[in-house]
Amino acid sequence: MSAGPNNDDWVWVANPDHYILHEIGDSTFAFSRVSGTTHMLNLVSRAMLDYLAEHPKTLTQIIAGFAAYLEVPPEECPSGVVRRLFGELDEVGLVERVEP
Amino acid sequence: MNRRALSDYPRSDVIHALRSGTLALDLGPFLTRIKLSDRRSIDFFRDMYAACPVSIDKAVLCDFSLCLRPPNKFRKYFRRQIVPDPGFQFPAVPLPLEMSPLAFEMGLNLSVALQCFRFAIFHAGVVADGDNALIIAAKSGGGKSTLTAALMEEDWRLLSDEFAILDLDAATLKAYPRPVSLKNASIDVVRGFAGSGQVSDTLHDTPKGAIAYRRPRPSDIETMQRAAKPRLILFPRFTDGAQAESREIDLADAAMQLIASSPNYQVIGERAFSGLMTMLEGMKAYEIEYGSTEDSLALVRELWKAHVP
Structure with a gap:
Protein backbone atom coordinates (compact mmCIF):
# COMPACT_ATOMS: atom_id res chain seq x y z
CA MET A 1 0.00 0.00 0.00
CA SER A 2 1.42 3.36 -0.97
CA ALA A 3 1.14 6.49 1.16
CA GLY A 4 -0.46 8.21 -1.83
CA PRO A 5 -3.40 10.43 -0.93
CA ASN A 6 -3.51 10.10 2.81
CA ASN A 7 -6.34 10.17 5.21
CA ASP A 8 -5.66 11.41 8.69
CA ASP A 9 -7.88 8.72 10.14
CA TRP A 10 -5.29 6.21 8.99
CA VAL A 11 -2.67 5.17 11.49
CA TRP A 12 0.68 3.67 10.63
CA VAL A 13 3.11 1.44 12.40
CA ALA A 14 6.37 -0.40 11.71
CA ASN A 15 5.98 -3.93 12.99
CA PRO A 16 9.41 -5.32 14.04
CA ASP A 17 8.08 -8.85 13.62
CA HIS A 18 7.84 -8.17 9.90
CA TYR A 19 11.46 -7.22 9.26
CA ILE A 20 15.01 -7.91 10.39
CA LEU A 21 17.57 -5.15 10.79
CA HIS A 22 21.32 -5.42 10.47
CA GLU A 23 23.76 -2.54 10.69
CA ILE A 24 26.79 -2.16 8.47
CA GLY A 25 28.66 1.06 9.16
CA ASP A 26 26.24 3.99 8.98
CA SER A 27 23.73 2.01 6.98
CA THR A 28 21.03 -0.32 8.16
CA PHE A 29 19.89 -3.28 6.10
CA ALA A 30 16.24 -4.15 6.49
CA PHE A 31 14.99 -7.51 5.28
CA SER A 32 11.22 -7.46 4.86
CA ARG A 33 9.69 -10.77 5.85
CA VAL A 34 6.54 -9.68 4.05
CA SER A 35 8.04 -9.01 0.62
CA GLY A 36 11.30 -10.97 0.90
CA THR A 37 13.27 -7.98 -0.27
CA THR A 38 16.28 -6.25 1.27
CA HIS A 39 16.50 -2.49 1.69
CA MET A 40 19.33 -0.21 2.67
CA LEU A 41 18.35 2.59 5.03
CA ASN A 42 20.34 5.65 5.98
CA LEU A 43 20.42 6.96 9.55
CA VAL A 44 17.31 9.13 9.13
CA SER A 45 15.20 6.42 7.47
CA ARG A 46 16.26 4.03 10.20
CA ALA A 47 15.23 6.58 12.82
CA MET A 48 11.82 6.90 11.21
CA LEU A 49 11.39 3.14 11.22
CA ASP A 50 12.23 3.08 14.93
CA TYR A 51 9.88 6.04 15.52
CA LEU A 52 7.04 4.21 13.83
CA ALA A 53 7.78 1.02 15.72
CA GLU A 54 7.11 2.79 19.05
CA HIS A 55 3.34 2.99 18.54
CA PRO A 56 0.88 3.70 15.72
CA LYS A 57 0.65 7.29 14.48
CA THR A 58 -1.22 9.26 11.87
CA LEU A 59 0.80 11.00 9.18
CA THR A 60 0.01 14.35 10.83
CA GLN A 61 1.44 13.06 14.10
CA ILE A 62 4.49 11.74 12.30
CA ILE A 63 5.16 15.10 10.64
CA ALA A 64 4.60 16.96 13.87
CA GLY A 65 6.67 14.69 16.08
CA PHE A 66 9.58 13.39 14.03
CA ALA A 67 11.85 16.44 14.47
CA ALA A 68 11.48 16.23 18.25
CA TYR A 69 12.20 12.49 18.09
CA LEU A 70 15.44 13.27 16.23
CA GLU A 71 16.13 16.09 18.70
CA VAL A 72 16.58 18.65 15.94
CA PRO A 73 14.77 21.97 15.37
CA PRO A 74 11.62 21.62 13.20
CA GLU A 75 13.15 23.78 10.44
CA GLU A 76 15.85 21.13 9.99
CA CYS A 77 13.20 18.52 9.41
CA PRO A 78 10.66 20.04 6.99
CA SER A 79 7.34 18.35 6.48
CA GLY A 80 8.13 17.59 2.82
CA VAL A 81 11.19 15.57 3.84
CA VAL A 82 9.26 13.68 6.51
CA ARG A 83 6.49 12.90 4.02
CA ARG A 84 9.01 11.63 1.50
CA LEU A 85 10.81 9.44 4.05
CA PHE A 86 7.53 8.03 5.24
CA GLY A 87 6.40 7.50 1.64
CA GLU A 88 9.57 5.54 0.84
CA LEU A 89 9.13 3.23 3.83
CA ASP A 90 5.47 2.75 2.91
CA GLU A 91 6.33 2.09 -0.73
CA VAL A 92 8.61 -0.84 0.15
CA GLY A 93 6.21 -2.20 2.75
CA LEU A 94 8.23 -1.57 5.89
CA VAL A 95 5.38 0.40 7.46
CA GLU A 96 1.80 -0.79 7.61
CA ARG A 97 -1.59 0.79 8.02
CA VAL A 98 -3.45 -0.55 11.05
CA GLU A 99 -6.86 -0.05 12.54
CA PRO A 100 -6.97 2.92 14.95
CA MET B 1 29.48 -43.92 -4.36
CA ASN B 2 32.34 -45.41 -6.33
CA ARG B 3 34.21 -42.45 -7.78
CA ARG B 4 37.60 -41.80 -9.27
CA ALA B 5 39.29 -39.06 -11.19
CA LEU B 6 37.90 -38.82 -14.69
CA SER B 7 41.35 -39.45 -16.18
CA ASP B 8 41.58 -42.78 -14.29
CA TYR B 9 38.70 -44.31 -16.23
CA PRO B 10 39.27 -45.94 -19.62
CA ARG B 11 38.42 -43.53 -22.42
CA SER B 12 35.78 -45.84 -23.86
CA ASP B 13 34.00 -46.13 -20.49
CA VAL B 14 33.86 -42.34 -20.13
CA ILE B 15 32.54 -41.83 -23.64
CA HIS B 16 29.92 -44.53 -23.16
CA ALA B 17 28.86 -43.06 -19.81
CA LEU B 18 28.62 -39.55 -21.28
CA ARG B 19 26.64 -40.71 -24.30
CA SER B 20 24.25 -42.76 -22.17
CA GLY B 21 23.90 -40.06 -19.49
CA THR B 22 25.21 -42.14 -16.60
CA LEU B 23 28.26 -40.06 -15.73
CA ALA B 24 28.00 -38.05 -12.50
CA LEU B 25 30.44 -35.18 -11.95
CA ASP B 26 31.23 -34.75 -8.26
CA LEU B 27 32.48 -31.20 -8.00
CA GLY B 28 32.43 -29.10 -4.85
CA PRO B 29 29.01 -29.28 -3.21
CA PHE B 30 27.19 -30.53 -6.31
CA LEU B 31 26.72 -33.81 -8.11
CA THR B 32 25.69 -33.32 -11.72
CA ARG B 33 24.57 -36.01 -14.12
CA ILE B 34 25.87 -35.26 -17.58
CA LYS B 35 24.77 -36.44 -20.98
CA LEU B 36 26.82 -35.42 -24.02
CA SER B 37 26.69 -36.80 -27.50
CA ASP B 38 28.92 -34.70 -29.75
CA ARG B 39 32.65 -35.31 -30.04
CA ARG B 40 33.71 -31.73 -29.31
CA SER B 41 31.95 -31.40 -25.96
CA ILE B 42 33.09 -34.90 -24.97
CA ASP B 43 36.71 -34.03 -25.79
CA PHE B 44 36.37 -30.71 -23.95
CA PHE B 45 34.93 -32.40 -20.88
CA ARG B 46 37.59 -35.13 -20.82
CA ASP B 47 40.31 -32.51 -21.12
CA MET B 48 39.13 -29.73 -18.80
CA TYR B 49 37.65 -31.95 -16.10
CA ALA B 50 40.31 -34.68 -16.20
CA ALA B 51 41.25 -34.28 -12.54
CA CYS B 52 37.67 -34.17 -11.27
CA PRO B 53 36.06 -37.07 -9.42
CA VAL B 54 33.29 -38.74 -11.37
CA SER B 55 31.14 -41.81 -11.08
CA ILE B 56 29.75 -43.81 -13.96
CA ASP B 57 27.28 -45.60 -11.71
CA LYS B 58 23.80 -44.81 -12.98
CA ALA B 59 22.27 -45.39 -9.54
CA VAL B 60 23.87 -42.24 -8.10
CA LEU B 61 21.41 -39.54 -7.07
CA CYS B 62 22.41 -36.13 -8.40
CA ASP B 63 21.63 -32.50 -7.59
CA PHE B 64 21.42 -31.50 -11.23
CA SER B 65 21.10 -33.09 -14.60
CA LEU B 66 22.51 -31.57 -17.77
CA CYS B 67 22.04 -32.81 -21.30
CA LEU B 68 23.35 -31.18 -24.46
CA ARG B 69 20.93 -31.87 -27.29
CA PRO B 70 19.82 -30.49 -30.62
CA PRO B 71 16.98 -27.95 -30.30
CA ASN B 72 14.91 -30.17 -32.62
CA LYS B 73 15.34 -33.24 -34.84
CA PHE B 74 16.02 -31.16 -37.92
CA ARG B 75 19.01 -29.49 -36.27
CA LYS B 76 20.51 -32.88 -35.51
CA TYR B 77 21.31 -33.29 -39.21
CA PHE B 78 21.22 -29.90 -40.97
CA ARG B 79 23.27 -26.89 -39.87
CA ARG B 80 23.67 -28.73 -36.62
CA GLN B 81 22.88 -26.87 -33.43
CA ILE B 82 22.93 -27.61 -29.74
CA VAL B 83 21.24 -26.31 -26.59
CA PRO B 84 21.93 -26.99 -22.91
CA ASP B 85 18.98 -28.76 -21.33
CA PRO B 86 19.18 -28.52 -17.52
CA GLY B 87 15.91 -30.40 -17.12
CA PHE B 88 13.58 -27.43 -17.06
CA GLN B 89 12.24 -25.05 -19.66
CA PHE B 90 14.72 -22.30 -20.34
CA PRO B 91 14.88 -20.01 -23.38
CA ALA B 92 18.46 -20.92 -24.34
CA VAL B 93 19.60 -19.67 -27.73
CA PRO B 94 20.71 -22.64 -29.88
CA LEU B 95 24.42 -22.55 -30.70
CA PRO B 96 26.24 -24.09 -33.67
CA LEU B 97 27.43 -27.58 -32.79
CA GLU B 98 31.08 -26.53 -32.79
CA MET B 99 30.30 -24.28 -29.81
CA SER B 100 29.12 -27.19 -27.67
CA PRO B 101 31.80 -26.55 -24.96
CA LEU B 102 30.26 -23.11 -24.44
CA ALA B 103 26.76 -24.63 -24.32
CA PHE B 104 28.04 -27.13 -21.74
CA GLU B 105 29.55 -24.47 -19.47
CA MET B 106 26.44 -22.31 -19.85
CA GLY B 107 24.32 -25.31 -18.91
CA LEU B 108 26.30 -25.95 -15.74
CA ASN B 109 25.97 -22.27 -14.83
CA LEU B 110 22.22 -22.41 -15.40
CA SER B 111 21.90 -25.52 -13.25
CA VAL B 112 23.60 -23.91 -10.27
CA ALA B 113 22.12 -20.44 -10.69
CA LEU B 114 18.53 -21.58 -11.06
CA GLN B 115 18.32 -24.84 -9.14
CA CYS B 116 20.48 -24.41 -6.06
CA PHE B 117 18.69 -23.31 -2.90
CA ARG B 118 20.93 -24.81 -0.22
CA PHE B 119 23.45 -22.02 -0.63
Whole structure:
Protein backbone atom coordinates (compact mmCIF):
# COMPACT_ATOMS: atom_id res chain seq x y z
CA MET A 1 0.00 0.00 0.00
CA SER A 2 1.42 3.36 -0.97
CA ALA A 3 1.14 6.49 1.16
CA GLY A 4 -0.46 8.21 -1.83
CA PRO A 5 -3.40 10.43 -0.93
CA ASN A 6 -3.51 10.10 2.81
CA ASN A 7 -6.34 10.17 5.21
CA ASP A 8 -5.66 11.41 8.69
CA ASP A 9 -7.88 8.72 10.14
CA TRP A 10 -5.29 6.21 8.99
CA VAL A 11 -2.67 5.17 11.49
CA TRP A 12 0.68 3.67 10.63
CA VAL A 13 3.11 1.44 12.40
CA ALA A 14 6.37 -0.40 11.71
CA ASN A 15 5.98 -3.93 12.99
CA PRO A 16 9.41 -5.32 14.04
CA ASP A 17 8.08 -8.85 13.62
CA HIS A 18 7.84 -8.17 9.90
CA TYR A 19 11.46 -7.22 9.26
CA ILE A 20 15.01 -7.91 10.39
CA LEU A 21 17.57 -5.15 10.79
CA HIS A 22 21.32 -5.42 10.47
CA GLU A 23 23.76 -2.54 10.69
CA ILE A 24 26.79 -2.16 8.47
CA GLY A 25 28.66 1.06 9.16
CA ASP A 26 26.24 3.99 8.98
CA SER A 27 23.73 2.01 6.98
CA THR A 28 21.03 -0.32 8.16
CA PHE A 29 19.89 -3.28 6.10
CA ALA A 30 16.24 -4.15 6.49
CA PHE A 31 14.99 -7.51 5.28
CA SER A 32 11.22 -7.46 4.86
CA ARG A 33 9.69 -10.77 5.85
CA VAL A 34 6.54 -9.68 4.05
CA SER A 35 8.04 -9.01 0.62
CA GLY A 36 11.30 -10.97 0.90
CA THR A 37 13.27 -7.98 -0.27
CA THR A 38 16.28 -6.25 1.27
CA HIS A 39 16.50 -2.49 1.69
CA MET A 40 19.33 -0.21 2.67
CA LEU A 41 18.35 2.59 5.03
CA ASN A 42 20.34 5.65 5.98
CA LEU A 43 20.42 6.96 9.55
CA VAL A 44 17.31 9.13 9.13
CA SER A 45 15.20 6.42 7.47
CA ARG A 46 16.26 4.03 10.20
CA ALA A 47 15.23 6.58 12.82
CA MET A 48 11.82 6.90 11.21
CA LEU A 49 11.39 3.14 11.22
CA ASP A 50 12.23 3.08 14.93
CA TYR A 51 9.88 6.04 15.52
CA LEU A 52 7.04 4.21 13.83
CA ALA A 53 7.78 1.02 15.72
CA GLU A 54 7.11 2.79 19.05
CA HIS A 55 3.34 2.99 18.54
CA PRO A 56 0.88 3.70 15.72
CA LYS A 57 0.65 7.29 14.48
CA THR A 58 -1.22 9.26 11.87
CA LEU A 59 0.80 11.00 9.18
CA THR A 60 0.01 14.35 10.83
CA GLN A 61 1.44 13.06 14.10
CA ILE A 62 4.49 11.74 12.30
CA ILE A 63 5.16 15.10 10.64
CA ALA A 64 4.60 16.96 13.87
CA GLY A 65 6.67 14.69 16.08
CA PHE A 66 9.58 13.39 14.03
CA ALA A 67 11.85 16.44 14.47
CA ALA A 68 11.48 16.23 18.25
CA TYR A 69 12.20 12.49 18.09
CA LEU A 70 15.44 13.27 16.23
CA GLU A 71 16.13 16.09 18.70
CA VAL A 72 16.58 18.65 15.94
CA PRO A 73 14.77 21.97 15.37
CA PRO A 74 11.62 21.62 13.20
CA GLU A 75 13.15 23.78 10.44
CA GLU A 76 15.85 21.13 9.99
CA CYS A 77 13.20 18.52 9.41
CA PRO A 78 10.66 20.04 6.99
CA SER A 79 7.34 18.35 6.48
CA GLY A 80 8.13 17.59 2.82
CA VAL A 81 11.19 15.57 3.84
CA VAL A 82 9.26 13.68 6.51
CA ARG A 83 6.49 12.90 4.02
CA ARG A 84 9.01 11.63 1.50
CA LEU A 85 10.81 9.44 4.05
CA PHE A 86 7.53 8.03 5.24
CA GLY A 87 6.40 7.50 1.64
CA GLU A 88 9.57 5.54 0.84
CA LEU A 89 9.13 3.23 3.83
CA ASP A 90 5.47 2.75 2.91
CA GLU A 91 6.33 2.09 -0.73
CA VAL A 92 8.61 -0.84 0.15
CA GLY A 93 6.21 -2.20 2.75
CA LEU A 94 8.23 -1.57 5.89
CA VAL A 95 5.38 0.40 7.46
CA GLU A 96 1.80 -0.79 7.61
CA ARG A 97 -1.59 0.79 8.02
CA VAL A 98 -3.45 -0.55 11.05
CA GLU A 99 -6.86 -0.05 12.54
CA PRO A 100 -6.97 2.92 14.95
CA MET B 1 29.48 -43.92 -4.36
CA ASN B 2 32.34 -45.41 -6.33
CA ARG B 3 34.21 -42.45 -7.78
CA ARG B 4 37.60 -41.80 -9.27
CA ALA B 5 39.29 -39.06 -11.19
CA LEU B 6 37.90 -38.82 -14.69
CA SER B 7 41.35 -39.45 -16.18
CA ASP B 8 41.58 -42.78 -14.29
CA TYR B 9 38.70 -44.31 -16.23
CA PRO B 10 39.27 -45.94 -19.62
CA ARG B 11 38.42 -43.53 -22.42
CA SER B 12 35.78 -45.84 -23.86
CA ASP B 13 34.00 -46.13 -20.49
CA VAL B 14 33.86 -42.34 -20.13
CA ILE B 15 32.54 -41.83 -23.64
CA HIS B 16 29.92 -44.53 -23.16
CA ALA B 17 28.86 -43.06 -19.81
CA LEU B 18 28.62 -39.55 -21.28
CA ARG B 19 26.64 -40.71 -24.30
CA SER B 20 24.25 -42.76 -22.17
CA GLY B 21 23.90 -40.06 -19.49
CA THR B 22 25.21 -42.14 -16.60
CA LEU B 23 28.26 -40.06 -15.73
CA ALA B 24 28.00 -38.05 -12.50
CA LEU B 25 30.44 -35.18 -11.95
CA ASP B 26 31.23 -34.75 -8.26
CA LEU B 27 32.48 -31.20 -8.00
CA GLY B 28 32.43 -29.10 -4.85
CA PRO B 29 29.01 -29.28 -3.21
CA PHE B 30 27.19 -30.53 -6.31
CA LEU B 31 26.72 -33.81 -8.11
CA THR B 32 25.69 -33.32 -11.72
CA ARG B 33 24.57 -36.01 -14.12
CA ILE B 34 25.87 -35.26 -17.58
CA LYS B 35 24.77 -36.44 -20.98
CA LEU B 36 26.82 -35.42 -24.02
CA SER B 37 26.69 -36.80 -27.50
CA ASP B 38 28.92 -34.70 -29.75
CA ARG B 39 32.65 -35.31 -30.04
CA ARG B 40 33.71 -31.73 -29.31
CA SER B 41 31.95 -31.40 -25.96
CA ILE B 42 33.09 -34.90 -24.97
CA ASP B 43 36.71 -34.03 -25.79
CA PHE B 44 36.37 -30.71 -23.95
CA PHE B 45 34.93 -32.40 -20.88
CA ARG B 46 37.59 -35.13 -20.82
CA ASP B 47 40.31 -32.51 -21.12
CA MET B 48 39.13 -29.73 -18.80
CA TYR B 49 37.65 -31.95 -16.10
CA ALA B 50 40.31 -34.68 -16.20
CA ALA B 51 41.25 -34.28 -12.54
CA CYS B 52 37.67 -34.17 -11.27
CA PRO B 53 36.06 -37.07 -9.42
CA VAL B 54 33.29 -38.74 -11.37
CA SER B 55 31.14 -41.81 -11.08
CA ILE B 56 29.75 -43.81 -13.96
CA ASP B 57 27.28 -45.60 -11.71
CA LYS B 58 23.80 -44.81 -12.98
CA ALA B 59 22.27 -45.39 -9.54
CA VAL B 60 23.87 -42.24 -8.10
CA LEU B 61 21.41 -39.54 -7.07
CA CYS B 62 22.41 -36.13 -8.40
CA ASP B 63 21.63 -32.50 -7.59
CA PHE B 64 21.42 -31.50 -11.23
CA SER B 65 21.10 -33.09 -14.60
CA LEU B 66 22.51 -31.57 -17.77
CA CYS B 67 22.04 -32.81 -21.30
CA LEU B 68 23.35 -31.18 -24.46
CA ARG B 69 20.93 -31.87 -27.29
CA PRO B 70 19.82 -30.49 -30.62
CA PRO B 71 16.98 -27.95 -30.30
CA ASN B 72 14.91 -30.17 -32.62
CA LYS B 73 15.34 -33.24 -34.84
CA PHE B 74 16.02 -31.16 -37.92
CA ARG B 75 19.01 -29.49 -36.27
CA LYS B 76 20.51 -32.88 -35.51
CA TYR B 77 21.31 -33.29 -39.21
CA PHE B 78 21.22 -29.90 -40.97
CA ARG B 79 23.27 -26.89 -39.87
CA ARG B 80 23.67 -28.73 -36.62
CA GLN B 81 22.88 -26.87 -33.43
CA ILE B 82 22.93 -27.61 -29.74
CA VAL B 83 21.24 -26.31 -26.59
CA PRO B 84 21.93 -26.99 -22.91
CA ASP B 85 18.98 -28.76 -21.33
CA PRO B 86 19.18 -28.52 -17.52
CA GLY B 87 15.91 -30.40 -17.12
CA PHE B 88 13.58 -27.43 -17.06
CA GLN B 89 12.24 -25.05 -19.66
CA PHE B 90 14.72 -22.30 -20.34
CA PRO B 91 14.88 -20.01 -23.38
CA ALA B 92 18.46 -20.92 -24.34
CA VAL B 93 19.60 -19.67 -27.73
CA PRO B 94 20.71 -22.64 -29.88
CA LEU B 95 24.42 -22.55 -30.70
CA PRO B 96 26.24 -24.09 -33.67
CA LEU B 97 27.43 -27.58 -32.79
CA GLU B 98 31.08 -26.53 -32.79
CA MET B 99 30.30 -24.28 -29.81
CA SER B 100 29.12 -27.19 -27.67
CA PRO B 101 31.80 -26.55 -24.96
CA LEU B 102 30.26 -23.11 -24.44
CA ALA B 103 26.76 -24.63 -24.32
CA PHE B 104 28.04 -27.13 -21.74
CA GLU B 105 29.55 -24.47 -19.47
CA MET B 106 26.44 -22.31 -19.85
CA GLY B 107 24.32 -25.31 -18.91
CA LEU B 108 26.30 -25.95 -15.74
CA ASN B 109 25.97 -22.27 -14.83
CA LEU B 110 22.22 -22.41 -15.40
CA SER B 111 21.90 -25.52 -13.25
CA VAL B 112 23.60 -23.91 -10.27
CA ALA B 113 22.12 -20.44 -10.69
CA LEU B 114 18.53 -21.58 -11.06
CA GLN B 115 18.32 -24.84 -9.14
CA CYS B 116 20.48 -24.41 -6.06
CA PHE B 117 18.69 -23.31 -2.90
CA ARG B 118 20.93 -24.81 -0.22
CA PHE B 119 23.45 -22.02 -0.63
CA ALA B 120 23.21 -18.34 -1.52
CA ILE B 121 24.83 -17.80 -4.88
CA PHE B 122 26.47 -14.53 -5.92
CA HIS B 123 27.98 -13.83 -9.32
CA ALA B 124 31.69 -13.45 -8.55
CA GLY B 125 35.01 -15.15 -8.86
CA VAL B 126 36.53 -16.50 -5.66
CA VAL B 127 40.12 -17.44 -4.90
CA ALA B 128 41.65 -18.33 -1.56
CA ASP B 129 44.93 -17.88 0.18
CA GLY B 130 44.84 -20.81 2.60
CA ASP B 131 41.49 -20.56 4.34
CA ASN B 132 40.96 -16.87 3.58
CA ALA B 133 38.96 -15.99 0.48
CA LEU B 134 38.99 -13.06 -1.87
CA ILE B 135 35.75 -12.28 -3.71
CA ILE B 136 36.18 -10.77 -7.17
CA ALA B 137 32.87 -9.26 -8.17
CA ALA B 138 32.47 -7.68 -11.56
CA LYS B 139 30.10 -7.20 -14.39
CA SER B 140 30.83 -9.14 -17.55
CA GLY B 141 33.93 -7.71 -19.20
CA GLY B 142 35.19 -6.10 -16.00
CA GLY B 143 38.25 -8.31 -15.78
CA LYS B 144 37.04 -10.79 -13.16
CA SER B 145 38.17 -13.93 -14.96
CA THR B 146 41.53 -12.56 -16.06
CA LEU B 147 42.31 -11.50 -12.52
CA THR B 148 41.12 -14.86 -11.19
CA ALA B 149 43.39 -16.69 -13.64
CA ALA B 150 46.31 -14.39 -12.84
CA LEU B 151 45.92 -15.04 -9.10
CA MET B 152 46.00 -18.79 -9.78
CA GLU B 153 49.53 -18.21 -11.10
CA GLU B 154 50.38 -16.64 -7.73
CA ASP B 155 49.32 -19.87 -6.02
CA TRP B 156 45.88 -18.79 -4.91
CA ARG B 157 43.38 -21.62 -4.78
CA LEU B 158 40.61 -21.44 -7.34
CA LEU B 159 37.22 -21.74 -5.66
CA SER B 160 35.18 -20.55 -8.61
CA ASP B 161 35.36 -18.23 -11.56
CA GLU B 162 31.63 -17.72 -11.70
CA PHE B 163 29.93 -18.16 -8.33
CA ALA B 164 30.54 -17.22 -4.73
CA ILE B 165 28.68 -20.09 -3.05
CA LEU B 166 27.82 -19.08 0.49
CA ASP B 167 27.28 -21.73 3.15
CA LEU B 168 24.46 -20.06 5.09
CA ASP B 169 25.27 -21.68 8.42
CA ALA B 170 29.05 -21.35 8.43
CA ALA B 171 29.25 -18.05 6.46
CA THR B 172 32.07 -19.58 4.43
CA LEU B 173 32.44 -20.02 0.69
CA LYS B 174 32.33 -23.38 -1.02
CA ALA B 175 34.66 -24.31 -3.83
CA TYR B 176 33.27 -25.21 -7.24
CA PRO B 177 36.46 -25.19 -9.31
CA ARG B 178 35.38 -25.34 -12.92
CA PRO B 179 37.32 -23.96 -15.89
CA VAL B 180 37.84 -20.20 -15.90
CA SER B 181 35.99 -18.57 -18.78
CA LEU B 182 38.22 -16.22 -20.77
CA LYS B 183 37.01 -13.80 -23.39
CA ASN B 184 38.64 -12.05 -26.32
CA ALA B 185 41.94 -10.31 -25.47
CA SER B 186 42.24 -12.03 -22.10
CA ILE B 187 42.71 -15.41 -23.83
CA ASP B 188 46.19 -14.59 -25.09
CA VAL B 189 47.04 -12.79 -21.86
CA VAL B 190 46.26 -15.93 -19.83
CA ARG B 191 47.96 -18.21 -22.37
CA GLY B 192 51.00 -16.01 -21.92
CA PHE B 193 51.36 -16.56 -18.20
CA ALA B 194 49.66 -19.94 -17.69
CA GLY B 195 50.98 -21.67 -20.81
CA SER B 196 49.03 -22.76 -23.88
CA GLY B 197 48.59 -26.25 -22.48
CA GLN B 198 46.45 -24.90 -19.65
CA VAL B 199 43.96 -23.16 -21.92
CA SER B 200 41.40 -24.84 -24.18
CA ASP B 201 41.05 -24.24 -27.90
CA THR B 202 39.42 -20.91 -28.68
CA LEU B 203 35.80 -20.82 -29.77
CA HIS B 204 35.47 -17.97 -32.25
CA ASP B 205 32.44 -15.84 -33.09
CA THR B 206 30.33 -16.95 -30.15
CA PRO B 207 27.59 -14.58 -28.91
CA LYS B 208 30.18 -13.39 -26.36
CA GLY B 209 33.03 -13.07 -28.87
CA ALA B 210 36.04 -15.39 -28.69
CA ILE B 211 35.97 -17.73 -25.68
CA ALA B 212 38.48 -20.17 -24.20
CA TYR B 213 38.80 -21.87 -20.81
CA ARG B 214 41.66 -22.07 -18.36
CA ARG B 215 41.56 -25.49 -16.70
CA PRO B 216 41.50 -25.80 -12.89
CA ARG B 217 44.69 -27.32 -11.50
CA PRO B 218 44.68 -30.75 -9.82
CA SER B 219 45.45 -28.98 -6.53
CA ASP B 220 42.22 -26.94 -6.89
CA ILE B 221 40.29 -30.18 -7.20
CA GLU B 222 42.14 -31.89 -4.33
CA THR B 223 41.33 -29.02 -1.95
CA MET B 224 37.78 -28.35 -3.13
CA GLN B 225 36.16 -29.61 0.07
CA ARG B 226 38.05 -26.97 2.03
CA ALA B 227 35.77 -23.96 2.51
CA ALA B 228 37.23 -20.48 2.92
CA LYS B 229 36.25 -17.47 5.00
CA PRO B 230 35.80 -14.36 2.83
CA ARG B 231 37.92 -11.40 3.93
CA LEU B 232 37.94 -8.93 1.07
CA ILE B 233 35.65 -8.01 -1.84
CA LEU B 234 37.12 -6.42 -4.94
CA PHE B 235 35.27 -4.81 -7.81
CA PRO B 236 37.90 -4.80 -10.56
CA ARG B 237 37.82 -2.64 -13.65
CA PHE B 238 40.30 -3.03 -16.45
CA THR B 239 40.76 0.17 -18.45
CA ASP B 240 43.37 0.21 -21.17
CA GLY B 241 46.18 2.56 -20.13
CA ALA B 242 44.70 3.32 -16.72
CA GLN B 243 46.85 4.22 -13.73
CA ALA B 244 46.56 1.56 -11.03
CA GLU B 245 44.44 2.73 -8.14
CA SER B 246 42.18 1.40 -5.43
CA ARG B 247 39.30 3.07 -3.64
CA GLU B 248 37.58 1.71 -0.56
CA ILE B 249 33.84 1.54 -0.96
CA ASP B 250 31.12 1.34 1.62
CA LEU B 251 30.55 -2.27 2.60
CA ALA B 252 26.81 -1.59 2.48
CA ASP B 253 27.10 -0.63 -1.19
CA ALA B 254 29.13 -3.76 -1.85
CA ALA B 255 26.42 -5.82 -0.16
CA MET B 256 23.72 -4.32 -2.37
CA GLN B 257 25.78 -5.10 -5.47
CA LEU B 258 26.23 -8.69 -4.34
CA ILE B 259 22.50 -9.02 -3.69
CA ALA B 260 21.74 -7.62 -7.13
CA SER B 261 24.05 -10.23 -8.67
CA SER B 262 22.44 -13.16 -6.92
CA PRO B 263 20.07 -15.46 -8.81
CA ASN B 264 18.62 -17.08 -5.68
CA TYR B 265 18.86 -14.56 -2.82
CA GLN B 266 15.22 -13.51 -3.11
CA VAL B 267 14.03 -17.10 -3.22
CA ILE B 268 15.98 -18.19 -0.15
CA GLY B 269 14.92 -15.02 1.67
CA GLU B 270 15.62 -14.56 5.35
CA ARG B 271 18.37 -17.19 5.61
CA ALA B 272 20.22 -15.62 2.71
CA PHE B 273 19.95 -12.20 4.34
CA SER B 274 21.27 -13.47 7.68
CA GLY B 275 24.03 -15.48 6.03
CA LEU B 276 25.17 -12.57 3.92
CA MET B 277 25.17 -10.17 6.86
CA THR B 278 27.23 -12.63 8.92
CA MET B 279 29.64 -13.11 6.02
CA LEU B 280 30.19 -9.37 5.67
CA GLU B 281 31.18 -8.81 9.29
CA GLY B 282 34.75 -7.54 9.37
CA MET B 283 35.16 -7.52 5.60
CA LYS B 284 36.41 -4.64 3.46
CA ALA B 285 35.45 -3.74 -0.10
CA TYR B 286 37.43 -1.92 -2.77
CA GLU B 287 37.09 -0.87 -6.35
CA ILE B 288 40.33 -1.33 -8.20
CA GLU B 289 41.17 0.06 -11.62
CA TYR B 290 44.22 -0.94 -13.63
CA GLY B 291 45.62 -1.10 -17.10
CA SER B 292 47.66 -4.30 -16.89
CA THR B 293 47.62 -7.68 -15.20
CA GLU B 294 50.84 -6.82 -13.34
CA ASP B 295 49.18 -3.73 -11.87
CA SER B 296 46.09 -5.70 -10.84
CA LEU B 297 48.25 -8.27 -9.03
CA ALA B 298 50.22 -5.53 -7.26
CA LEU B 299 46.97 -3.94 -6.05
CA VAL B 300 45.64 -7.25 -4.77
CA ARG B 301 48.89 -8.00 -2.94
CA GLU B 302 48.86 -4.57 -1.31
CA LEU B 303 45.23 -4.72 -0.19
CA TRP B 304 45.50 -8.33 0.97
CA LYS B 305 48.56 -7.56 3.04
CA ALA B 306 46.84 -4.56 4.59
CA HIS B 307 43.67 -6.36 5.61
CA VAL B 308 44.35 -10.05 6.05
CA PRO B 309 46.65 -11.11 8.88
